[in-house]
Amino acid sequence: MKRALMTLLSVLIGVLVVGGSVALFSAGAQQPEPLTAKVVGTAKTPQGELPHAELDLSIYPNSSASVPPPAVDDSFAQSQSESQQWPFYTPSSNLVLPANSLVTIRITQYDSGGQIYNPYLADVVGTVGGTANYDGKDETGIDPNNVAHTFTIHQYPESDQPYLFVNVPVPANGANAPTDAAGYPKDPHVIEFSFITGDAGEYIWNCEFPCGTGYVEFGGPMQQRGWMSGTVSVV
Numbered sequence: 001m002k003r004a005l006m007t008l009l010s011v012l013i014g015v016l017v018v019g020g021s022v023a024l025f026s027a028g029a030q031q032p033e034p035l036t037a038k039v040v041g042t043a044k045t046p047q048g049e050l051p052h053a054e055l056d057l058s059i060y061p062n063s064s065a066s067v068p069p070p071a072v073d074d075s076f077a078q079s080q081s082e083s084q085q086w087p088f089y090t091p092s093s094n095l096v097l098p099a100n101s102l103v104t105i106r107i108t109q110y111d112s113g114g115q116i117y118n119p120y121l122a123d124v125v126g127t128v129g130g131t132a133n134y135d136g137k138d139e140t141g142i143d144p145n146n147v148a149h150t151f152t153i154h155q156y157p158e159s160d161q162p163y164l165f166v167n168v169p170v171p172a173n174g175a176n177a178p179t180d181a182a183g184y185p186k187d188p189h190v191i192e193f194s195f196i197t198g199d200a201g202e203y204i205w206n207c208e209f210p211c212g213t214g215y216v217e218f219g220g221p222m223q224q225r226g227w228m229s230g231t232v233s234v235v
């Protein structure tokens, strides 16, 4: 009898844990509006002439009256973001890119940073030419001691869709950089890079520089969809 009770109890606890995780996960899965790369023409690439699409993103160290936080339907995350000064990508983390195209992403970067745990992620990987353009200069990577964030596209482990991996590290602004009235650097870094998409597929992207709160800075904006991670739909 006691044994049956213990079994029942452990099953009940299991149901609660799984049910709770699913509820938490769904609550955290609220997505911002999709941001679709704009086709601007065609471009000559190593894979021939392809449609060329562009997308603009910015990274802010915190929200303010002039720069709202990510528009996800999660008031708890929103209030945490306000009080704890979460950094974020904007205007959306939910990206839509055309298939079999050259995609150019431009990131305007206003945040500070520091040393990245894994120096591999301070290298540019998966772009055309293996470089990214940093404030007008092509580079194959940046100083691992001066990283603000990364923009890293990869796929689900079980995926059988076309391979896509892109890693672009984003350098930090100096702590003494002159700032505007809202507190953002007046002369942010501008990073531009291009890569070629294959056939349609669903991918994810995230920042690989732990810029969050909590355990080894992997909490807060690093775990909440919409701030430092999102989806990449190749359509």
Ligand SMILES: [Cu+2]
Pocket: 087, 148, 149, 150, 207, 208, 209, 210, 211, 228
């Ligand atoms: Cu980050």
